[in-house]
Amino acid sequence: MVVLESAITAIGASIPVGIIVLSSLLWVEIVRDCYHTLSHHWSFLYRLHVWHHRVFRRDLSVITDSIYRQAQWYNDVPESLVMLLFSLLPWGVMKIWGIPHQWAAWAGSLYTLTFLLGAIARGTGIAYADELTDVTHRPGDFYSLPSRWFVNRPYHWRHHFDNQNAYYSGTFTLVDKLMGTALSLKNKRIAVTGASGSLGRSLLKHLHTKGAKVIALTSGEQNVTININGSQLPVKTIKWQVGSESELASQLEQVDILILNHGINVHGNRTAEAIAKSYEVNTFSSWRLLELFFQTVRSNEDIVRKEVWVNTSEAEVNPAFSPLYELSKRALGEIVTLRRLDAPCVVRKIILGPFKSNLNPIGVMSPDWVAKQILNLAQRDFRNIIVTINPLTFIAFPLKEFLVTTYFKLFSNKAKDVLAHLPNDDQSTVKTNSVDHKLRK
Numbered sequence: 001m002v003v004l005e006s007a008i009t010a011i012g013a014s015i016p017v018g019i020i021v022l023s024s025l026l027w028v029e030i031v032r033d034c035y036h037t038l039s040h041h042w043s044f045l046y047r048l049h050v051w052h053h054r055v056f057r058r059d060l061s062v063i064t065d066s067i068y069r070q071a072q073w074y075n076d077v078p079e080s081l082v083m084l085l086f087s088l089l090p091w092g093v094m095k096i097w098g099i100p101h102q103w104a105a106w107a108g109s110l111y112t113l114t115f116l117l118g119a120i121a122r123g124t125g126i127a128y129a130d131e132l133t134d135v136t137h138r139p140g141d142f143y144s145l146p147s148r149w150f151v152n153r154p155y156h157w158r159h160h161f162d163n164q165n166a167y168y169s170g171t172f173t174l175v176d177k178l179m180g181t182a183l184s185l186k187n188k189r190i191a192v193t194g195a196s197g198s199l200g201r202s203l204l205k206h207l208h209t210k211g212a213k214v215i216a217l218t219s220g221e222q223n224v225t226i227n228i229n230g231s232q233l234p235v236k237t238i239k240w241q242v243g244s245e246s247e248l249a250s251q252l253e254q255v256d257i258l259i260l261n262h263g264i265n266v267h268g269n270r271t272a273e274a275i276a277k278s279y280e281v282n283t284f285s286s287w288r289l290l291e292l293f294f295q296t297v298r299s300n301e302d303i304v305r306k307e308v309w310v311n312t313s314e315a316e317v318n319p320a321f322s323p324l325y326e327l328s329k330r331a332l333g334e335i336v337t338l339r340r341l342d343a344p345c346v347v348r349k350i351i352l353g354p355f356k357s358n359l360n361p362i363g364v365m366s367p368d369w370v371a372k373q374i375l376n377l378a379q380r381d382f383r384n385i386i387v388t389i390n391p392l393t394f395i396a397f398p399l400k401e402f403l404v405t406t407y408f409k410l411f412s413n414k415a416k417d418v419l420a421h422l423p424n425d426d427q428s429t430v431k432t433n434s435v436d437h438k439l440r441k
């Protein structure tokens, strides 16, 4: 026991002060998010928390000042007090184990005090307290996408108006990522191309299970059905053909998430027709649908709800033993990397290893398992969703994506018209919301 204690003290002594400070801040943020999550699942706390949900209209303007102030006393002040109480825990642990630099663990308490004082100031109606201290609830247009690591206004809006049982995080998105609540699929209208294929059907099935309203986009003749507990459930099916993507324009207006999943593999064929077909189906039809979908992003709500997921393949970085499949999928992958620099909504890439399907009868993974993993990672807000048995892809793909993205940023110009079609380019709003200003710069 004495040996263990001295080992812990020695390890503790080697932790830099900066790490102790940052950990204590992260700790209180985790406490905040846990308290918030609990508030949605425990009716006693929800009775207090519901005041926070009564305050805002869909544009985040406040319904009445008195409700806003009351919500601070019922929700924000108790939340800060709980954070303050738990902020003492790291200090207590350090004290018990005799770890030096215990004062550094007070950083979390000091940090929490700023939130407590902010909540009290807002509760008492001190002028400008809300503007200065309540940045994720400021009204006005959105100028950036929901952020990946830090909660911004577009991220938090979804907690109020997309799904109150998701997007719980308050400052860092870590807790949502861990709980799988960083993207809600519930009630989202999700369209999948290549819907009658192996992965297409599995995606539709698992999306349906998660509460999404699924739409099958198929180039086949048959309406698409999915197998739910042994019985065939018909899915809303829309027919389309490569080359006639624009005919889908009006239907895409109604879609929240478009999953571009269709694809072919001409294997060893290297004729002129095989080249044309591979690029037309695998590259250009997906690119045309991507652009068409971008045009449907018109409002604040579109910016935060709409997404495109593009199934490019592990062939972006690894051989698929099919040159035209690799060439056409790599071309698609690079176009997506280029265009998502300016995308008006979230664009995810899906990078898959070999799974069994009509396209790849010798694939090792099952399409059902692959579909489950894709959704699992999307709900954790992975923007590059890698599902494979090849460990090299987990290194090669992020590295390649980072280098290509950097190269494209350096040697291409920002598309001037990004979000130009969105409402209200009022400069005063731009100033107030400088946090969300990235996309319009």
Ligand SMILES: NC(=O)c1ccc[n+]([C@@H]2O[C@H](COP(=O)([O-])OP(=O)(O)OC[C@H]3O[C@@H](n4cnc5c(N)ncnc54)[C@H](OP(=O)(O)O)[C@@H]3O)[C@@H](O)[C@H]2O)c1
Pocket: 193, 194, 195, 196, 197, 198, 199, 200, 217, 218, 219, 220, 241, 242, 261, 262, 263, 264, 281, 311, 312, 313, 314, 351, 352, 353, 354, 355, 356, 357, 358, 359, 360, 363, 367
């Ligand atoms: N299987 C693998 O090992 C693997 C690995 C990495 C990535 N992928 C990618 O995963 C996606 C799904 O493939 P899968 O393995 O599930 O193969 P699949 O069962 O053959 O499904 C592909 C679907 O794409 C659609 N499609 C095929 N030719 C088309 C055309 N000319 N025009 C429009 N749509 C066409 C068809 O669906 P509709 O008839 O409903 O339109 C077809 O069922 C593809 O993009 C593929 O490249 C597969």
